[in-house]
Amino acid sequence: MGTPIVIAKKTTNTQQDVVLHAQFANRHGLIAGATGTGKTVTLKVLAENFSRIGVPVFLADAKxxxxxxxxxxxxxxxxxxxxxxxxxxSVPFAASPVVFWDLLGQQGHPIRTTVSEIGPLLLARMLNLNETQEGVLSAVFRIADDxxxxxxxxxxxxxxxxxxSEHAADYKAEYGNLSPASLGAIQRNLLALADQGGDQFFGExxxxxxxxxxxxxxxxxxxxxxxxxxxxxxxKLYATFLLWMLSELFEQLPEVxxxxxPKLVFFFDEAHLLFDNASSALQEKIEQVVRLIRSKGVGIYFVTQNPLDLPESVLGQLGNRVQHALRAFTPKDQKAVKTAADTFRANPEFKVDQAITELGVGEALISCLDEQGIPQIVERAWIMPPYSSFSPISFDERKVLMSQSVLAGVYEQAVDRESAFExxxxxxxxxxxxxxxxxxxxQYAKQQESFAKQQAKEQERLAREQQKKAERAAKQREKLIQDTVGTFAKSAARSLGGSTGQKIVRGLLGSLFGKK
Structure with missing residues (x-):
């Protein structure tokens, strides 16, 4: 049997406690009420009590x-x-063990995850994309995986x-039409997210x-x-980040x-942001996580002003409810009061819808699951005082606590390993x-070709020159022979003298030159 957590005292009889049974704390819950009615104190009281019985807590500090x-x-x-x-x-004042986190890395340990871990569905919500753009983003993720x-x-x-974008035509046959307009819209929204500091969320x-x-x-x-x-x-970044955390818890924790x-209690402040303009696919995923994550030992407590902020499919799964005052000045407010009243198991001692509008600051209508897991009748009660201070800590105090944390230095230094960019x-x-x-x-081939042509031309030129030299040499030899023979003939003629000598010369010359 789990530990009963005293969270309030009945308004009609402060001797009687209103308790939340720890074994059913994973059946989720709701803390609702108008601004200034005491939601933050209720959240603190629950968080402190869970911490004291050894249950870790996650919550966002919106203010x-x-x-x-x-x-x-x-x-x-x-x-x-x-x-x-x-x-x-008396109240035993005490501080709780707090670990500070910050997506921007300024007021707590940095929180990062990879783009792949976020996935196209959640990233599309973060970037506020329409269905067509979401489809293109999914294709981009698929191309990266392949x-x-x-x-x-x-x-x-x-x-x-x-x-x-540069190779859209190459991918069209396998991945479909990757519209330049959609890719451009994704890129513009990505730049806008970076301007808001969202780029610091992605990394290692x-x-x-x-x-x-x-x-x-x-x-x-x-x-x-x-x-x-x-x-x-x-x-969008805030809501998507918290939804990603729930998804990670759901995927990593075993069935228990x-x-x-619980193994962990998760408070989702400003819960209306989770469902604002959520696509049908995303809302279905949220409902699935809420429905199934309790089997992993995780309790989710939505904190919001108006119960109408949550879909009925989610609202119906919340077993522990704390409803602070609502104001019914407009028809919409009156509808919210009626919705809140209808979610409680009626108490014959008062009218629930009327009581919701009459609650004082720190007072609430509370209904938790009893020892058998059955919703108790709603009780009007005063929330217990917290053990911690009502004043926020200073920045210097925060820095000291961060330096003393067991996680100090684990996430502070970013790591940039080789990935898609590189x-x-x-x-x-x-x-x-x-x-x-x-x-x-x-260029080398052209140069070689040009060089070969030049060599060929040079060889042709040299060949022509050699031929001309040979021709000149032949002419010179012929002339030399003629000159030599002529000189010999004249010399012979003078030596022999007379007509006989001339006849011999003519005969000799005729033989040499083919004359008769």
Missing amino acids: GDVSSLAKAGESNPKFEERIKSLNID QGLLLIDFKDLKAMLTHV PALNILDFIQTDSQGRGNINLLAADKLMNTP GDLDK MLQNKVQQSQQQAQADAFSK
Whole structure:
């Protein structure tokens, strides 16, 4: 049997406790109510109680005031008056073990994950893409997988989009039409996300989600506090990040069935952001995670102003409910009051819808599952006071706690290993080098061809010159012979004298020159 957690005192009889049974804390819950009605204090009380029984907690600090969990509370006249009205003698003020996280890495340990881990569905929501653009983004992821290109950080995704844009025609036959307009829209939205700081979320070392499921040396569950005051300026990033965390928990944690207490309790503040403009596919995924994750020992508590912020399919799965005051000034407000009232098991002592509009600050309508897991009748009650301070800690105090954390230094230094950006750069460089090599080969071939032609011409010229030399030499030999023979003949004639000599010469010359 799990530990009963006292979360409130009945309004009509402060001697009676309103409890939440730890073994059913994984049946999820809702904390709702208008601004200023006490939701944050309720959240703190639940988080502190879970921590004290050894259950780790994750919650987002949307306004910066939940950091007060890390500092022990202190008494004041107003506080003493409140606990006296609840018949409480004293409160054992104490700080809770808090681990600070921040997607931007400024007010806590950085949180990163890879682009591949986020996947196209959640990334499309983060970038606010339509269905056509989401389909193109899915194709880009598929191309990266098929080519072994790791999508780790922001520049990987940008490089991949650029690559696909430049080769869209090559991929069309296998992956369908990759519209330049859709690719351009994705790239523009990616740049807008980077301007908002979203690029810091992608990278390594990636968060080990199991680091959220830790206890301190005293056996208390760590309260993992996400600094979300700046993150709330980018609600899509905030909501998608928390949904990714739930998905990671669902995928990584084993089935455990029913436990005496949850392995982790997850508070989803500003829960309406999760469902705003969610596609049917995404909403179906959210509903599936909420429905099945309790079997992994995880309880989800949605914190929002209006129960209408949650789909009925989700609202019906929440077994533990704390409803603070709602105002019914407009028809929409009145509908919200009626919706909230209808989700409770009625109490014959008061009208639920009327009570919702009459609740004081710190007062709530509460219904939790009993020892058999059956919803109890709704009770009107005052929330217990927290053990921690009401004032947020200073930045210097936060820095000290961060430096003392067991996770100090684990995630602070980013790692940039070879991935799609570098691989595509290498491909471009190799392509350029190949193009340069081909150009050099062509130029070399042209030069060789030109050189061969020049050699051939030179050989022809030399041959002609040799031929001319041979012809001149032949003429010179012929002339020399003629000159020699003529000289010989004249000499012979003079030697022989008379006509006989002349006849001999004529006969000799006729023989030599073919004359008769």
